[in-house]
Amino acid sequence: MRVAHIIKVTRISGAERHLLLLLQGLRAADVDAHLVILVEETRPMDDMMQEARQRDIPARRLVISHDFDVGLPLRLRRVLRQIRPELVHTHLIHADLYGGLAAKMAGVRAVVSSRHNDDQFRYHPLWRRVSPWLWKMTSAGIAISGAIQAFSVEVEGAPTDKVQVVRYGMEHRWITDEILCDARAKLVAELGLASDALLLGMVCRIVEQKGIAYALQAFSRLQDRFPEAHLIIAGDGELTDALKAASRELGIAERVHWLGWRSDGADLIGAFDILLLPSLWEGFGLVLLEAMSRRVPVIASRVSAIPEVVVDGETGILVEARDVPALADAMSRLLGDRALRQHMGLLGAARLEAHFSIKRMVSGTLEVYRNCLS
Numbered sequence: 344m345r346v347a348h349i350i351k352v353t354r355i356s357g358a359e360r361h362l363l364l365l366l367q368g369l370r371a372a373d374v375d376a377h378l379v380i381l382v383e384e385t386r387p388m389d390d391m392m393q394e395a396r397q398r399d400i401p402a403r404r405l406v407i408s409h410d411f412d413v414g415l416p417l418r419l420r421r422v423l424r425q426i427r428p429e430l431v432h433t434h435l436i437h438a439d440l441y442g443g444l445a446a447k448m449a450g451v452r453a454v455v456s457s458r459h460n461d462d463q464f465r466y467h468p469l470w471r472r473v474s475p476w477l478w479k480m481t482s483a484g485i486a487i488s489g490a491i492q493a494f495s496v497e498v499e500g501a502p503t504d505k506v507q508v509v510r511y512g513m514e515h516r517w518i519t520d521e522i523l524c525d526a527r528a529k530l531v532a533e534l535g536l537a538s539d540a541l542l543l544g545m546v547c548r549i550v551e552q553k554g555i556a557y558a559l560q561a562f563s564r565l566q567d568r569f570p571e572a573h574l575i576i577a578g579d580g581e582l583t584d585a586l587k588a589a590s591r592e593l594g595i596a597e598r599v600h601w602l603g604w605r606s607d608g609a610d611l612i613g614a615f616d617i618l619l620l621p622s623l624w625e626g627f628g629l630v631l632l633e634a635m636s637r638r639v640p641v642i643a644s645r646v647s648a649i650p651e652v653v654v655d656g657e658t659g660i661l662v663e664a665r666d667v668p669a670l671a672d673a674m675s676r677l678l679g680d681r682a683l684r685q686h687m688g689l690l691g692a693a694r695l696e697a698h699f700s701i702k703r704m705v706s707g708t709l710e711v712y713r714n715c716l717s
Contacts, residue, residue, distance in 0.1 A: 344374050344712065347426050347451075349419070349442035350434040351381035351407060352388045354579075354604065356548065357629035358459040359391060361487075361511050362434060367398045368512075368705035374712075377426050378402040379419070381437055390606070407437060419445030430455060430482075430712055436462070443480040453482040453715035458506070460626030461494040461647055463552075474499035482715040485509045485708065487627045488648030507711055510651070512704030513632040515696045523613045523637060530575070530614040534600050541572040541678050543642075544615035546608040546630050549580030554621035554644060554664060556582075556589060561621075561670035563593040569678050574619075577602040577611055613637040616684060617677050623664050625649050635695040638688030642673045652699075658691035 348366060352359055362378075369376040378395055382388045382404050395402035405422060407415055419441055423431065430453045431446035433439045439456050446454045456477070464470060478484070478499065484506040486492035492508050495501040531538060543562065547553040555576065562574045576599065583601065590599045605611060608630075612618055618634040620643040631652045634641050641659030643649050655661040660677065662669040677684050 344430070344716070345377070345426070345428045346374055346430045346432055346712065347377045347379055347423060347428040348432045348434065349379045349381065349438040351437035352391050353383060353386050355388075355391055355394070355606075357511075357627070358434060361459070361629055363394055363398060363400070364512065364514070364701055365704060365708060366395075366400045368701045369708065370400065372705055372709065374709070376400065377428065379422055379426075379442075380404050381407040381415075381441070383407065407441075410437070412441070415441045416445045416448060420448045423449040423451060429453070429716060432457065435459065439477055439481075443477060447480060453712075454480060455483050455485060455711055455715060456481045457485045457487065458491045458495050458499075458626070459487055461491055461498075461624050463624065465494075465498055471498070471500070474501075478502065478505065481505070483507065483711050485711055487511055488651050490648040490651065491626050494647075507707070509704060509707035509711065510699060511627050511629055511632060512699050512701040513629070513636060513695065514701055515636065515692075517692075518613065518637055526610055526613040530611060534573070534575075536573060537571065539571060541569060542575055542615045543572065543617045543619055543674060543678070544575040544577070544612065545619045546577045546605070546612060546633075547620070549576070549578050549583045549586060551582065552623055552625070554623050555586055557665055557667055557670060558619050558621050559586065559590055559593055559595065559599065560667045561674055562599070563595045564667075564671040565674055565678070566595065566598075568675060572598070572674075572678055574599045575602065575611070575615065576600065577605045577608050579604040609633045612639055615639050617642055617674070619674075620644065620649070621662070621664065621670055622646060622649070628652060632695055632699055635691035635699075638685075638692050640677060640684050640687035640691065642670070642677065654690070654694065658687055658694055 366376045431451050432455045433442040434457045443454050478501045495506045590596045618641045625647045627648045644664040645661040646664050653659045660673040
């Protein structure tokens with residue numbers, strides 16, 4: 344089976360990391376999987392291409408000049424005719440729009456579309472009209488969570504029998520205590536912190552969706568009880584300057600550390616005592632699996648797909664989105680109980696192995712492909 348995956352990439356985030364793992368797994372399962380990335384002229388995404396090469400994934404780039412690029416379907420059709428796939432698999436809105444159309448123009452037998460997030464723009468009346476048309480062009484859909492499956496049906500108008508849940512997976516390998524201690528020592532030294540500092544961390548885009556403003560407000564309530572606690576934020580985005588200003592206004596600027604975008608984000612998580620994800624909405628949250636793989640407990644919002652990943656009271660603590668007092672209480676509870684942090688971290692690692700393996704992700708994806716092609 345030959346398959347071409349299409350995605351627009353401006354940075355390597357959750358959907359991109361997932362796709363690299365999926366493609367690697369598909370190729371290991373004897374699927375001739377190819378990658379086509381749509382890139383902006385000023386962002387050639389050399390790091391994504393390098394990641395693909397390191398995993399032996401055939402990849403090529405195609406420049407998208409702007410969001411509405413009328414010539415792109417023809418350029419994509421030429422690429423697909425060179426690859427000659429039986430099936431095209433699209434990821435995110437640009438690939439859905441242009442990749443699905445190009446696949447039809449190139450005579451590809453089937454088109455599968457993955458839904459990675461309950462994006463708020465899809466509530467807009469324009470997209471509510473466009474989405475059913477896109478689903479008509481699509482042979483099948485993959486939702487990365489039950490919440491996204493419901494969103495696809497209720498908001499986008501997808502037929503109920505057209506969307507199957509295939510959750511993200513991650514390679515489970517036991518990361519030794521020595522590796523985690525080294526990651527912590529490296530980060531503490533980088534930031535000039537005491538060895539006994541307590542580290543709450545976030546690895547995410549600095550955007551409204553991630554609820555960082557609420558994390559800052561909750562963290563500011565802990566200054567007196569936990570003077571050794573620090574908040575680490577790795578990522579970039581349009582709200583960086585505004586949130587830095589907010590941390591100054593809250594009087595916590597010296598204890599909030601902004602690392603910017605980091606290529607070692609997954610390794611950074613291993614240095615944290617607690618991972619925070621107080622999102623306002625979240626399609627899945629691959630960062631949650633990365634925390635589980637490193638035995639790091641989670642405090643997150645009870646929104647969208649997060650309750651499908653984090654078991655409240657077992658692998659972490661869930662609070663209502665925007666609830667600053669509840670978020671502060673959860674931080675206080677875990678910061679003050681090392682044994683509970685360790686227990687939740689171990690339960691998270693066990694849950695990852697049982698429910699979120701790459702094998703499950705690949706086999707579920709292959710089932711969708713075979714149903715489409717049969």
